[in-house]
Structures are given as C-alpha cells and as structure tokens.
Amino acid sequence: MMSSPELERELRATRPVAPPSLRERVRELAVAEPARPALPSWGRLRLPVRRVALVAVPAALALAFASAGVIGLVSSRNVLRDLYSDAASSVMAAPGSGTTATETLDSAALPQGANDQGTRAGALSGTLGPGSPTAAPDRAQRVSATLALEVADSDAVSRAAQETLALTRRLGGYVVSSSVTTGEQGNAQLTVRVPADRVQEAIVGLSGLGRIVSQNVAIDDLQAGVDSSQRRIRSLRAQIALITARLESETLDTETRAKLEARLKTLRTELRVHRRTVSALRAEARMATVAVTVATPDAFGGVVPASRLDRTLDEALNVLAWEAVIALAVLIVLAPFVLLAAGVWLGRRLYRQREEERLLAT
Amino acid sequence: MDAPRSVDAGPQSFATVAEELLDDVYGYLLYLTKNWAVAEDLTGETFEAAFRTWRRFDPRRGTARAWLLAIARTTALDWFRADARRRRREERASAVDLRPPAETAFGEGFSPELEEGLSALSAGEREVIALRVVLDLDGEETARLLGISATAVSTRLSRALGKLEERMRDHDVVA
Numbered sequence: 001m002m003s004s005p006e007l008e009r010e011l012r013a014t015r016p017v018a019p020p021s022l023r024e025r026v027r028e029l030a031v032a033e034p035a036r037p038a039l040p041s042w043g044r045l046r047l048p049v050r051r052v053a054l055v056a057v058p059a060a061l062a063l064a065f066a067s068a069g070v071i072g073l074v075s076s077r078n079v080l081r082d083l084y085s086d087a088a089s090s091v092m093a094a095p096g097s098g099t100t101a102t103e104t105l106d107s108a109a110l111p112q113g114a115n116d117q118g119t120r121a122g123a124l125s126g127t128l129g130p131g132s133p134t135a136a137p138d139r140a141q142r143v144s145a146t147l148a149l150e151v152a153d154s155d156a157v158s159r160a161a162q163e164t165l166a167l168t169r170r171l172g173g174y175v176v177s178s179s180v181t182t183g184e185q186g187n188a189q190l191t192v193r194v195p196a197d198r199v200q201e202a203i204v205g206l207s208g209l210g211r212i213v214s215q216n217v218a219i220d221d222l223q224a225g226v227d228s229s230q231r232r233i234r235s236l237r238a239q240i241a242l243i244t245a246r247l248e249s250e251t252l253d254t255e256t257r258a259k260l261e262a263r264l265k266t267l268r269t270e271l272r273v274h275r276r277t278v279s280a281l282r283a284e285a286r287m288a289t290v291a292v293t294v295a296t297p298d299a300f301g302g303v304v305p306a307s308r309l310d311r312t313l314d315e316a317l318n319v320l321a322w323e324a325v326i327a328l329a330v331l332i333v334l335a336p337f338v339l340l341a342a343g344v345w346l347g348r349r350l351y352r353q354r355e356e357e358r359l360l361a362t
Numbered sequence: 363m364d365a366p367r368s369v370d371a372g373p374q375s376f377a378t379v380a381e382e383l384l385d386d387v388y389g390y391l392l393y394l395t396k397n398w399a400v401a402e403d404l405t406g407e408t409f410e411a412a413f414r415t416w417r418r419f420d421p422r423r424g425t426a427r428a429w430l431l432a433i434a435r436t437t438a439l440d441w442f443r444a445d446a447r448r449r450r451r452e453e454r455a456s457a458v459d460l461r462p463p464a465e466t467a468f469g470e471g472f473s474p475e476l477e478e479g480l481s482a483l484s485a486g487e488r489e490v491i492a493l494r495v496v497l498d499l500d501g502e503e504t505a506r507l508l509g510i511s512a513t514a515v516s517t518r519l520s521r522a523l524g525k526l527e528e529r530m531r532d533h534d535v536v537a
Binding site: 004007008010011012014015016017018019021022023025026027029030031353355356357359360361362 | 377409413469472476484486491496527
C-alpha cells in the first residue's frame, strides 16, 4: 500500500529523461539559432492591456479635467461681460437709434477695485475719458447715456432714485420719466435730461449711487441737419428779398404780381419750417438724455457677479459635461460592437475549454 | 520537494534553454500522451515551433519553461484532435470497431504498477500530476498554463493522486 507522499516521491524519482536521439535532434535544431535582437522587436513592444489601461484611463481623465480647467479659465474672462450685456439690455429700454458713436462699459471691463465708492468715479472717467465718444462743443450733437446700477436692497433703490432726481435738478436738467418699484426685486427706471455740457458730470455723479453693472454713452451727430437747414434758410432769404424787391419796384401786371405773392408766401412758410428745425436740433443738442436703471441683484435676474473661481468652475463643469456627453455618445455607438466582440471571444474561449476537456478526458 | 528550477531565459541562448528544459517538455508530453514514441515526436515539434518563435519570446512575460510547456500543450492538443479525427474516420469506414487497444508505453524507469495506474487516469489527470508533482510547477503557474483557477488545479491534482493511489493499491492487492 502506498501513501500520497510516497507516491509523489516515486513519481519524482521516475522523472522521465529525454532519450539521447531526441536530445541530439534538438541540439541540431539549436545550432542554427537565430540571434536575439538587441533592440526590442515589435513583438516585445506590445504593451500589456491591463498596464496600458491602468495608465491610459487616469491619463485620459486627467486630460479631460485639465482641458476643462483651461477652457473654463479662458472662457470665464468673457462670461461676465456677456451676462451683464444681456441682463442690462433686458432691464433697460435702449434710447434712440442712429447713433454715430457709442461707448459701452460693464463692470468686467472696470479696473480692479473700480466699484469701490472712492475709486468708481475716477475709474469711470478714466475709462470713458480719452477713448470714449464726447460731444464736440462746436457741433450740434445728441448725447444719450444709459447706466445700470446695482444696489444692495430696496431702500437703497429708493435713495438712489431720489439722489438721481436731486442731481438732475442740481445740474439744471429735468425728469422725463420715473418709475420706482420697491420690494424684494426693487428697481427704479428713470430717464432724465441734463445739459449736454454737464453729461459727464451727471454720469460721474450717478455712478456713485451704486455698483456699475453696465454703461453706454451714444452720440448722434445733428450738425449735418443744422447745416443743411441753415443753407436752405439763406437761400430762402435771398429769394424772398429778390421777390420783395420786384414787387416793390417794378410795374407788374396783376397776374404776375399774384404769382410772385403766392411764391413769396410759400417761401416764407418754408423758411419758418427750417427755422423751427434748426431750433429743435439745437434744443436737442443742448440737453443730453440719461436713462438710469437702479436695481437690487435679484431684479437683475440673479446675475450677481460671481468670483473668477466660481466662473472658472462653472465653465469647467460645462466643458466636462460636454466631454461626458461625447464620451457617452461614442460609448453608445461602440457598445454593440464591443459586446459582439466580447461575446465572440467568450464563446470561442468556452468552446476551446470544452474541447480541451473532452480531448483530455480520454 | 525539489526547489523549483528557474529558467528565465533573459540573455540565455535557445540552445541553453533547450538543453535545460528538454527533459521537462519530454516528461510532460510523455505523461500527457502515455506513449514515449508520440512524446518524442511531439517534443521535437515543440522545439521546432519554439525555435521559430524564439525571437518573439519575452522573458518579462513569463519563464522559458512556462513558455515551452504552453507550446508543448498546444502541440499535444493538436495531436489529440488529429488522433480523434483519425479514430472517427476509422470508425466510419468500418462498422466493426477496429481500433487497436490503447497503447501504453511510458518507457524505462516506470514500475509496472505505476505505469498501469497512470494509464488508468485521463490525460487531464496525468497532465496535472506531471506539472505539479513531476515538474514541480507551483499552483499559479499551472493554473495559467491550463487556463483554469488555482483551486481547480488543486482539486484536480488531489483527485488524480487519489485515483492513482487507489489503482496502485488495487494492483498490490491483485499481486
């Protein structure tokens, strides 16, 4: 009787040894041994799938996050400007059309700290100063300005509205329209007219009433209309003088006199029209229109200026979401093929295993 | 138990590897086929195939022994398939089963009772005995070679040894 350890010992003791003829055959085969390449062959460069996946998956994720971060950082610079432009335009009614020059300023364009009370006016004048459109004193120009201000609460909205009216009166202007709404989403929309030569003073004063969200100054040149009307007035005056002289000096028949008097009447009517036009244009140019919107952050539709970090994170998340959508789409497209390939591979493997078991069962 | 021999080809030449592992490959194939003549042929085929693919062998992915044994196994399985086809053809050609009785020829060194006991085992059982006991491969290496789990290897080995032990006990009783 033999126990397992004894059996194993016997099995090892009777370990088969290849016959000399076979050994000689293999030796002959090995004589013409191919030189192993010094450099790795393509076969050796094949990377193990698991190790590659272990590196490739984290690398792909890192790349996705890094690209989202970079895109988020770059995009965040432009987001605030777009947001405020949209928000301000939805809150404010844009004045007039046919502007010849405009300057828009939003808080994103302001220098750092420009929204502090002490530096706001300086920053504003600095920003709108040399580069901004300004009314030429010797030309008739219509100046329109819109200003959106954000204040902390409803009380501040009321105070800002009152101060706007006071400032307007102080500058010699008047109120065109005024609408003040109190409550959680308090806001005030005022349109005032101030002397054109004091519009800059008005904007600086108004900008001190709250945090500037956006500002726009537009200038329409009216001088061409004035010049045209004045030229026509000079021509009309000359014609009127000529006709008047003829009517006084010459002996005219009744019919001719009647025609000249009718013509004189027409010219005088036209002259009055042109004089009124010139007066109206000059009056328009004398006063600038300023539309002021004062509102709480809620009234601006929750467009609170987020910090740079918040905006970057928002944009990065947005990019990540898109990357996920693309990855999902690719996955959906590839999934059937991958599943099919996996099924074929598994089936083949199972078949081979079964076949091997059957062959080795004999 | 002998210390496992480590033949990781690294900078070794094919001739050195072949010289060192020839007995292992031959022994494995002899256990698998239980016929020394067939084992010799298959060993030759194995080394020819290994010689052709020697440039592709990567020692970082496994030992030369595991690599050679894997080639030997594939070669043996091909032979088993061919043998099965041949037998089926012969069966179809004649209504009478003309198959010769299974030849058993382990060759020199095997006691009659061991040879008889091994012959009674299936090829799969002899294979696991050859790998785990005779060639002293560890469980993991054997599992990788056979494409099964280490637990399955252990179970199969235990069953094979038990069966062999029983056969040899029966032989002693008869004797």
